[in-house]
Amino acid sequence: MSKPQVSQHQLNEQQYQGKSEAYLKSKVHAQGLEFGKMQALVQQHQYQEILDLGCGGGHVSYHLAPYAKAITAYDLSAEMVDLVVQQAQQKGFANVTGQVGVAENLSFAAQRFDLVVSRYSAHHWQNLPQALAEIHRVLRDHGRVVIFDIVGSSHPILDTFIQSIEFIRDPSHVRDYSLAEWIQMTEQAGFHAQQIERQSLTLDFQSWVQRMQSPADAVATILNLQNKVSDLVRDYYKVQKDGTFVSQAVYLELTKI
Template identity: 40%
Template sequence: MKQHDLAAHQFGTTAAAYLTSTVHAQGQDLQRLGAMVQQAPPCRALDLGCGAGHASFALAAAGAQVTALDLSPEMLAIVAQEAQARGLHGLQTCQGPADKLPIAEASFDLVVTRFSAHHWPDVPAALREMRRVVRPEGTLIVIDAVALESPLCDTLLQTVELLRDASHVRDYRVSEWAAMLDQAGFAAPRTDGWTLTMDFASWVARMRTPELRVQAIRDVLDRAPQEARQAMRVQTDGSFDLSVAWMQAQPRAGSGRAH
């Protein structure tokens, strides 16, 4: 199964769990997105890889006209249903891949992706598409899990992420994001970071990880070097701290749009 199909299948079967997931449904980053829209109306926003739509809901509730785009039709159905229930009439859904957007160039004031890019097979191509569809004076915001700069911690995180979810590609380091954004035609990002504690039981349950893989994750975490366990604050039950980054960037003047 190709990566796009694998990701769509994985999240199509777990769509409802992501709507109610505390990790995804809450966070000061959602409030921050809403505040950005309120400070600079009117706003046309694209939520790229929208998942269960939490960023879309925050943007639309603040007054933005939102396009929620995802690969999974099951996810998009949940977003549309929940938007209707919340009375968010300025939200529409669109199905498609991040690296080949079915959208005209310079269509959006704000392009957001939240907890999605680590599933994309070609992030540089997706960033070029984001550069194409954002207006010259617009803003891109990437919110995603990131690997620590330590190769040891990086390897440990990618290993457990892939065991938990076969559609995982990579939690990029902040330094890697900066390089990819530069290559896509964005100015250097302003970056903030925080950590989320991944409760092991709900983390694997949300993705319906098979028991054999759950056991493998526990074994990998148990046997990981002390430095990595300490850096990720691995607990006795397997719960651990995941680093998250908010990266905000504007199109670089004179860079042109990637085609």
Template identity: 40%
Template sequence: MSEFVTAQYDPRARDYVQSAVHAAGADLDNMAALVKSAGADVVLDLGCGGGHVSYAVASSVDRVVACDPTASMARAVQEEAHRRGLDQVNPACGFAESLPFADASFDAVLSRFSAHHWADLEAGLVEWRRVLRHGGLGVLIDTVAPENAMADSVLQTIETLRDPSHMRNYKVSEWRRLLAAAGFEIEAVTEMRLRLDFASWVGRTKTPVLHQQAILSLQRATSPAVREMLEIDEDGSFTLDTALFVLR
């Protein structure tokens, strides 16, 4: 399963480096502020994707390891960091479920819009806790599913049609349970919303036209309540819930 995910993202690295959705946002600003206030020296950007977390925190830390399972993504981040003059950014390859780092290696571990692709979320969270030093900072940001069952089903379906490597958007209630089981204390949870433009959303993942049509068909066929909950427009653009968890 992990190799399947990397195969999906290997040809798309540059698209994620250049993605406007990933490059900015209040969630990213909050994450950078938390790292700066914590005084972290060595930071792990787990599932770094286009590297936007690494770029955002680099100026306030001694070293940030941008770790992604996709080799082309890590190379693209290295190139972009060099272009920006961010020598603090060091790329690495590794899966969340089996990180290639020693215990307690990092003062802070950060992850943004990555965990919904992890093949084994529980194992990934245990690894996160292993490589984070005692008392260190964890910041997790991810898209989350609605607690409403029908809206949850619709969201998971359109996410999978768009990108077959999608594992699951977890509900906030599920995140609370899973983080506690992994041994984390949740200091704060901030829930937000993220507007997605349909054309760029499917463009980043090179979603086949047939799958795009299926997404639009499902969006139009679902109940008015779900359409309102997800703020679905006629062109397929919609709004996702996201959550930021501060962990110790």
């Protein structure tokens, strides 16, 4: 009997089973300068209906809940969504609700949200242009989108390195898009970039692989790759002896046009 085929969406869901608590407690996911920017944006424009797209451990929802009327925590993983709703209730945020689904097919009416926020999620999406088209559809006229994600590089060897170790650590990884790719795809989807800000993110190696429960052979392969790369790659990512490295992230604030 042939082995059942597994779709990318199914792989994503499988990869995150049993990991919701790890992402809730992750310092990388719970902290960040971008939260202050998001809060200021919501307060400035008085956004009321917010979609936390690819909510993961729910940190965007928790940070924005005090300033909005309603937040929908949306994720492919039912386990993640359940965790976020439970945590929101414990924190006293009755305005946070959850919904399970994929980014490429948002089950919401057109122009439902004032603001869509996606943090550390887009590199898992199976079809980014389709997801951006869906975001554009559910966003109200002149609404905004905030995307915060790891970015790849336009330099081939630097890009190959980051994509390789990401995929070995987590087979549900699709792509860390370069900033140029992000700009091109968001413009094609009907968005205008209001703010673009790059950030450097130090990733403690042990926490990085433990959070995903990467198997020992995958961890060994990543360390082997890190030991064999050129000085160009090692210096750019500031690879340390224990495997800790620095990745690049981008804060994109987009307006629907």
